[in-house]
Amino acid sequence: MIGSPDLVAFTREEEDEPAMRVSPGLPEEYSVPLFPYSEAESSPWSRLSGAKFSRDFVLISEFSEQVGPQPLLTIPDDPRVRGTFDLNYFSLRIMSVDYQASFVGHPPGSSYPKLNFVEDSKVVLGDSKEGAFAYVHHLTLYDLEARGFVRPFCMAYISTDEEKIMQQFLELSGDFSKASDCLKTGNRKAFANELEKKLKDLDYTRSVLLTEMEEQQKTDEKGFYTTQAIEKANELANVEKSIIEHQDLLRQIQSYPYRNLKGEEYQPYVPESVQDKPDVCSSELAAASDQEENDDPEVFAPRSSYIPKFIKAKSSKCFDKKLKTLEELVDIYFFTQTIDLLTSIEKRYRGDVSYLLMGHLDRALLDQQTIVNFLFEDASTWDCKQVARQYSDNLLAAQTGVEAEILKPSTSLESYKSSVESVPIKIEQELFNDEQDPEVTELSASDNPANTECLDVDTKGSVSSGESIEVLQTEKSTLLIHSESQPCLGFNTSPQPPRRKAGSRRTISEDSIEVLSTCPSETVIPEDFRATYQIAINEEEAIVEDLDREQSSSEVDPFKNEEAENNLAMEPPCCIRSGSSEGQTGDLVPEQYDEGIVVSIPPQPCKNIVQDFGQVKFSIEHVENTSSEPISSPESSFLLSSKDAERNMLDEYSDSTSYRSSASTCSDRTPSPPPITTFTDRQKRKAGQNALMFIRQYPFSHPAIYSLLSGRTLVVLGEEEAFVKRLVTALSLFVPNYGHVAKPVKPWVTAPLHIMDFQKWKLIGLQRGVSSSGCNTLHSLNRYSRYASILDADNKTLRCPVYRGALMQRLADHRTQIRKGSTYYMHVQSMLTQLSAKAFLFTFCHHVHLPIQEKESEESIAQRRAAFLHQLLGLSQEDARIVEYLSELLKMHYLRESGTQLLPVLRFDYIPSFLYKI
Amino acid sequence: MFRWLLGGKEPQGGAEKTRVLNIGEEQIQNPYTELTALKGHHDIVRFLVQVDDNRFASACDDGSVMVWDVQTGEVLFEFNGHTQKITAVAVFPASETYHMKAELILTASSDRTVIAWDCESGQQWQKASDFHSTVKTLLGVQSLDVWLSGGTELRVWNRNFNLLGETGFFSDGVIFKIGTTAAGLDKWDISQIKCLSGHQDIIRTVINVNELTFVSGCDAGELIVWDALDWSVKGSEKNFPYIYAQQDSPPENRFLPTQDEVSIQHLSSDGECIYVAVGRGIYVYNLHTKRVIAFQNNAHDSSIQHMANIPSRQLVSCSEDGSVRIWELRSKPQLQAESVPAGFFTMWGFGKSSKQSNQTVKKMNENGIVASLELIGDLIGHSSSVQMFLYFQDHGLVTCSADQLIILWKEGKRESRLRSLLLFQKLEQNGDLQPRYSLH
Known part of the structure; x- marks a missing residue:
């Protein structure tokens, strides 16, 4: 659709285009007013020259x-x-x-x-x-x-x-609230951790003070108090008061009302974070060590060596200490998510306001066209949920790079100790990178979300099990590994697509169940630290009922056992983005690992289970919620769908995701050019460009496109795969969809065609073989020639029915002034939209199909139908056939959507074909 | 170079090849413009039987039988009781007089069993397994509520699989399928079985024309018309291709037809004429004039497998070449033989043969050829031999083939109309024209 932003280019006066200035026939009210600014360099986009920055x-x-x-x-x-x-x-x-x-x-x-x-x-x-x-x-x-x-x-x-x-205030406010919530959640978590650590320090300090006092009492046998002893006693009293205060703070922070966590854009998964376990374990350690000020900026440094410290009575002056940075204030997982969110916000709003408004209008209009828009609109606009999903997919892919960039400085990787064990893990992850993406994405494509989850998880598990085995071998504290890799997961999953999110949630929960069940030597949780886990419990209270549901479903889940066996099933999220973030993951794991030996995990599993089930819910809600989100790249999967059309549409999404994520990993070092938009733009442009080329090069483009639009399968025959595929890509622009599945396009076939192929595909790239099987291909093609138009790419011939209509002239004018692929793409889209509107009219006009009077003969209805097509819609014979075909598609789509079972049919006409040559 | 594009079949018989009729791509009268291929079987689908107006059953060489809904293409039931290929299928219709509500499908297999299946419940109803040889034919006689099985012996059963009678062995050359023919007569009785000899070879097919006449055809190309009352021969015709084919074929093609080319593959009748499929050709034999009145001696590329008359005086034939052709018998305007309309691309190929047929017509008139069998359409979908087809009044044709597919051929215009009706029904059900909002 061409919107007003596209017109802006015309508002400028340019020397080389004097024709623009004199627009003779156009009435005043239709002409585009010229841009008022006279300066040559001023762009119509920059309204205020006063601004010192170029973009939002x-x-x-x-x-x-x-x-x-x-x-x-x-x-x-x-x-x-x-x-x-x-x-x-x-x-x-x-x-x-x-x-x-x-x-x-x-x-x-x-x-x-x-x-x-x-x-x-x-x-x-x-x-x-x-x-x-x-x-x-x-x-x-x-x-x-x-x-x-x-x-x-x-x-x-x-x-x-x-x-x-x-x-955009409301939208901005909503989006920023999400980011803020994410940030604050992470902050509360970090704060609670900090408090716990402080409590431990205080506890330790108290015990040290007590021992000192006892020793003093021992040495001072006389039993009267020295000033020293009194000081100590005061100090002890202070410490105890401080303990009570901090405990109270901890209680307060944990009782934070988690009211609106649902539907948030980030994953409210609170990983059993980096900070938590070390603290727990440190209590067991109970090792004496040198005192130092706690709450130093080392919160995110390896805390393997974290040991309760002695707190001096006097804390340092306010201005002496270094304040924590934002990264330190917020749990790293949430921090990255927030950054992701903000990045996406920036992307979403950075265009001109007219773009944003046009986008809104577009979507609102498309929403009203649900009956017809499946025909030619992009897959992404078919279903809001799918859109949302895809959007977040894009987000994920696009942001991996950016996020990594931002993270790197903040997480101070250098400070992480890399242990020996980290090496194999790291390598594994790198390997997963390449092989796992397609698998996971493919599996996540099923329509049934639950099913997908299972499958998804299953694969993940099986693939990633290698890693867990690796770790198992090096160290016997496997439990630790499970739980500790969770933060790593969380770290990586921030803008995950909801679907996959759900999958990985589940995985984690299974994982933790596994931890629970196999944990051989649980240590009793010290009462003092019980508080820690209440955070999670609090968080989950609102969603207990969902929890139950989820839990039961997961128990029924046939994959559960397998999942449980595959301990490190949370691998895939890492993989998706590991191209950029594997460094961190690799480092995080060993870092926790170091202390893991002494950690007692028992409480964590419980926590995780609760939490995770809750989060499955979140992610589901998320899907619904985001349906109203603006979509920045609706066209993205267009060409991909043609590339890999044998999969279903959801496949498509994941497919494009994987593709894009891999693309973004390549370009993640340069976050400034946004990967999503350029990608889709490029695709659109390419599709349009290819189509333009086809139209210019082949004089018989009209009958070829007519074949596609009228539902006659077009077979592109050629020897060279790349060439055939390019033609298929160009032509796929014109293939109407059957329904909410992929375009019926098969880019490359080498086997002889079968009647089923014609029933299924409307655009086929066929190999012209030289071998005996190749002869076969041609033979079957010959046999079924009445069902297909054949475009011979090598000899540049086309055999198909003749086209005498008027529509193609406008749709595919080989002398078109359009130069740019994307413009042509839009042109085609608008023409096809027009066509679908006609098909809609034709399909849903009551009197065209039903008798007006009683006992009206079928012939008179048919006459009326013909008159409607030819006179009212002004269509020629062939164009009417196109509309009729689209109308059949509409009918079938509608009937299917409303629950009628319909067979896929191959419709054809007995029309003679002609041979066109260049 | 574009020979393969021209729609011609692969050469098989050399020069003779060009004489096979080819209608080309323009088939104005062919109503079947919509097809659905159904994939369910995993071997050659050999038999189709119509169960009722909306259902049909298909039998496969792997022993499986499926019941389909012809409208939706759904598999309603799948019967897996036979271990070997199915040799005969028959439907025992529901009859109210005998308190039987459900249709039974009888299937006979090479494993020497006959099983009756209940088409309502999808369960096995009865099974008979004490046959001496494979049952080759089955027939249900509704009026007497019995069914017959024919192999090397003929047996008569009632619905509950009680054996009512049995005959001895037949040998080649006699009509061992007499039961199936005579059963059409109401006064059929086991005692009336007569051995009719007259044929010189294996009898391939027998049909019942009306209550008084039935026709049999044998492998040697001999057609005999029998009187059903007194079992006398009313007429016979021999060597169809021999007589007619040679008259109009070029001299170099005069060779003695092989047995495959002369054997009578199938017979069908519209009550007035008998349509005889001989090898690849179709001959129309008029019962009154006792003459062949029209023929197409190269109707298909290879042997015709099945043939049937459908309403509107059309004849449908299917063949080993994988095609189904629709014919119409038209009386010939005198000396104006306008041959089958040829498509654009077959013009050159057909020009020759139309000249031939012009010459032929003159000769034929002397021979009593007063009509022509015109090809009005062919259906190409199967990649292998089409074994059988069924015609449904409301749903079109169903074909089954050795390529394991069943194809439903429907009239595109009617289907489109039906979908429109259904669409407006649904719209009404859903309340308005924007039900998609609630349909997410």
Whole structure:
């Protein structure tokens, strides 16, 4: 569809196109007004010359208690984007907005500090001098070290276009809320971990103090208290008070109302995070070690050596210490997800506002066309759910690279110790990369989600089992491995497509069940740390009933056992993106592994089970929710579908995903050009370009296209596969779909054709063989020649019925002025939409098919039908045949959709064919 | 170079080849413009029987029998009781007089069993297994509520598989299928079995023309018309290809036809004429004039497997060459032999033969050829020999083939109309014209 943005190009005056200026016949109201700006270099897109940045970006900044407002990061992370725009100044502006900062302190009547759960605030503000307008989303994160335990942050979407922000405010607000929720969830998790660690430290400190005091008492046999002893006692009292306070904080943070977790865009899966287990295990360690200030920035460093520290009575001065960075404040898993989300937000909104509006209109219109749009529209628009799925697929693929980029500096990989065991794992993952993608994606393609899950998981499991075995061999603490690879999973899965998400969730849950059942030597959970796991339980309360359902279903699940056997079944998500992130995964695993030897896991499985079942639910909801999301790349699977049409449409999606993900892994070092759009654009352009070439090169393109549109199978015969496939790609543009499945296009066949092939495929690339089997091919083709038009690619001949209509002239004019593939693609789309509209009219006009009077003869209805086609719709004989064919497709599609069982049929006409030569 | 594109068949018989009729791609009168290929069997599908208006059964060489819905193409039942290939299938219709609601399908197999299947429940109804030889033919006689099995012996059974009678062995040259013929007569009785000899060779086929006449044909190419009341021979005709084919074939092609070419493959009748499939040709024998009135001696590329008359005076034949052809008997305008309409690409190929037929006509008139059998359409879908077909009044043709497929041939226009009707029904059911909103 050509929208107003496409017209913008015409609003510019250019010297070389004087014809544009004089538009003679066009009435005033239809002509496109010329762009008012007179400067030669001004683009119609840049409305405000005052802006110092060229395109929209997302900014995260913080109101630091030490240095004041400061920008933290921008998305995209490219200095060119923001140009000379003063981020510091703008941060000051946006952070200075009166924001009801949450206060955490000692409220009256309570002896303990109290956490406030503050709602985010959303404002739009603009700086007309700077030419910058921003949607600003304020939020607070908890930090044990910060004043009042809170640190105010804000995320802002900055654009030069005020209107865009105002018009998209609701959408922006919704999207940013998701990102904010994701960030805050991760922060709560990290905060709880931090608290636990602190508690352990305090606990340890207390025990050290106690022993010291005892020793003192022993040495001081006289029994009176020295000042030293009194000091110690005071200190002890302080420590104990502190313990109580922290426990209270922990309780508060854990009781956070998880009200709106459902339907969020990120996966609320809280991995048994990097921080958790070490803490648990450290309690067992109980090893004495040197004291140092806790809460150092090493939270994400390997905590294999983490041992409770002695806390000195006096904490360091506020301004001496280094505040935690954002990455440290938020659980790494959630942090990456947030970044993903923000990246996708930036992608979604960065275009001109008219694009966004046109997109909305497009989708709204397409929604109303559900009866006909399956014919020619792209697969992605057929079904909102599928779209959403695909969208997130794209997201996943597109963002792997970007995300990795962002992650790398933040996770400080260098600090990770790589252990010996990590090496094989790493290698395995690299291997999986290549082989597993297609498998997984293929399997995830079934229509039945549950089924898919099973299959999916099954494969994953079987493939990844190699890894677990690897680990098993090196170390006997297998349990640890299971649970510890989960964070790795989480880390990797952030923008997963919901479907697969569900699959991997399930996997994890199975995994943890496995852990539960096989755990041979569970250690009793220390009462103190019980609290840790309540986070998860709290989170899950809302969805207990789903849990049950899920659980029962998973018990019925025939694959369960297999899954359980394959411990490391959460592999595939890693694989999908491992091209870029395997470094991290590889490092994460060993890092946890080091301490794993001493870890006691028992509580985790329970937690995971609960959680994971819950999250299956989430992901399902997610699917429904995102259906209303804008789709940035609806065309993406168009050509892929023709490439691999024997699979069903869902296959297609995953297929394209895998393709794209592999593509993005190649280009992940350069996040600035968005992989999705370029990819689909390129595909569209290519399809259009190929079609244009075909039309220009072959004078008989009209009958060929007529064959396709009228449902007569077109066989492209040739010796060279690539050439045939290119022709097939070009022509697949014109093949109507049967229904919500792939285009009936078979790009390459070498076996002799059978009657079933004609029933199934409408465009076939056939090998002209030289061998004896090749003769066979031709023989069968000859036999069935009445069902097919034959385009001989080598001899440049076409044998098909004659076309005398008028439609092709417009659809495929070989003298067309259209030069660009994408433009031609749009042209074809609009023509075909017109055609489908006619088919719709024809199909659903009551009187054309049903008798008006009683006992009206069949002939008179047929006459009326013909008159309708020829006079009312103005179609010639051949064009009418096209509409009739489309109408049959519409009928069958509608009937199938409404539950009627219909056979696939091959319709044909006994029409003589002609041989066209160049 | 584009020989393969021209629609001609692969050469098989050399020069004779070009004389096979070819209608080309333009078949205005051929109503079958929609097909559905059904894949269910895994071996040659040899028999089709019509169960009722909407169902048919197919029997396969692997011993399986399937019951299909001709409208939806669904497999309703699959019967797997035989261990070897099916040799005969018959339907024992439901009859109210005998308190039998469901149709039975009788299947005979090389494993020397006959099984009756209940078409309502899909269960096996009865089984008989004490045959001395393979049962080659089965026939249900509704009026007497008995069925017959014929192999080397003829047996008569009632519905519950009680043996009512048995005859001894037949030898070659006599009509061992007499039961199937005579059964058409109401006064059939086991005692009336007569051995009729008159044929010189194995009798391939027997049909019942009306209550008074039946016709048999044998491998030697001899056709005998019998009187059903007194079992007398009313007429006979021999050597169809021999008489007629040689008259119009070029001299170089005059060679004695092989047995395959003269044997009577199948017979069918519309009450007035008997259509005789001899080898690859079709001959029309008029019962009144006792003459052949029309013929096509190269109707197919190879032997005709099955032939039947369908309403509207059309004849359908199927052949080993994988095609099904539809013929129409038209009385010939005198001396104006307009041959079969030829398609664009077959023009050159047919020009010669149409000249021939012009000459032929003159001769034929002397020979009593007063009509022509015109090809009005051919159905090409099967890749191998078409074994049999069924005609459904409301659903078109069903063909089965050695390529393991069953193809439903339907009239595209009617199907389109039916779909429209169904569509508006559904629209009404769904309330309005935008039901897709609720159909996600």
